Amino acid sequence: xxxxxxxxxxDTLALILRNYTRVLIFLDxxxxxxxxxxxxxxxxxxxxxxHVIINPPDGLDPKDLKPNELRRLCTHLTT
Numbered sequence: 001x002x003x004x005x006x007x008x009x010x011d012t013l014a015l016i017l018r019n020y021t022r023v024l025i026f027l028d029x030x031x032x033x034x035x036x037x038x039x040x041x042x043x044x045x046x047x048x049x050x051h052v053i054i055n056p057p058d059g060l061d062p063k064d065l066k067p068n069e070l071r072r073l074c075t076h077l078t079t
Contacts, residue, residue, distance in 0.1 A: 003027070003036075003040075005036070006027055006028075006032050006033060006035065006036025006037075006039075006040075007036060007039070008039070008040045008043050008044075013043065013047070016044075016049060017047060017049070020049070021049075021050070022049065022050040022051060022052075023040075023044055023049055023050070023051040023052075024051070024052055024054060024077070025037045025040050025041060025044075025051055025052065025053045025054070026053075026054045026056070026062050027040075027062075028056065028060075028061045028062070029055060029056035029057055029058050029059055029060045029061065030058075030059060033055075033056075033061075034055065037053045037055065038053075041053055052076075052077060054073050054074065056073065
């Protein structure tokens with residue numbers, strides 16, 4: 001599931017609760033992305049959904065990263 005923008009809306013949260021047991025938060029590497037990640041994390045905490053925040057390098061978006069950069073950022077994740 002992907003967000004459009006940086007906000008987790010009520011309908012998005014409902015989809016998460018119905019379909020997922022954990023969430024990866026991976027928003028843009030700018031101020032808005034980091035603030036959005038923190039807000040999403042707090043919201044997921046309130047409904048006890050396990051989650052991890054991955055922050056791309058400053059100023060970069062996930063779409064800007066090469067496969068090896070994505071792997072490096074995600075090496076701490078387990079299945």
